Amino acid sequence: MNPWYLLYCKRSEQQRAEQHLKRQGVDCYYPQVTVDKIRRGKRTPQLEPLFPNYIFASFDAEKITYTTVRSTRGVVDFVRHGAMPCTVPFELILSLMEHEDSDTQREQLNEMLKPGDHVEVLSGQFEGSEAIYKEADGEMRSILLIKLLTRQAEVSMENKVVKKKR
Structure with a gap:
């Protein structure tokens, strides 16, 4: 299993980065949640990023280089500790996927x-x-x-x- 990394993206370009990374064979995860926004006096549900300007990516470093990922359109750089990119535990990714905009959250809000x-x-x-x-x-x-x-x-x-x- 390939490690997961956290990428910092240009402002409001997470979707573009996700598209270009997927074309290169990189697994991406861009968590979004539904938020009620008031537009023209009416409450409307709208998808927003859970972590603005960040996207999770998993790839095989032997096939795709860090430089290729970092120079992808919309991506600024890896989130790093010193010179090495940080890895994100797979359990955290799974947990985010389970809780992202789940039906139980909507039920709790309705209750x-x-x-x-x-x-x-x-x-x-x-x-x-x-x-x-x-x-x-x-x-x-x-x-x-x-x-x-x-x-x-x-x-x-x-x-x-x-x-x-x-």
């Missing part, structure tokens, strides 16, 4: 909070209050509807202080 879910605030100025989840406010925060006196107010809070009520 999280949906608009209309009743939640409890665990800490902060609204500690112990019940609220209704409205929508995500970025990756780390959520917008909640909290009843204050006679009306509901929108409040943005960190996700770690919100717990879904069963």
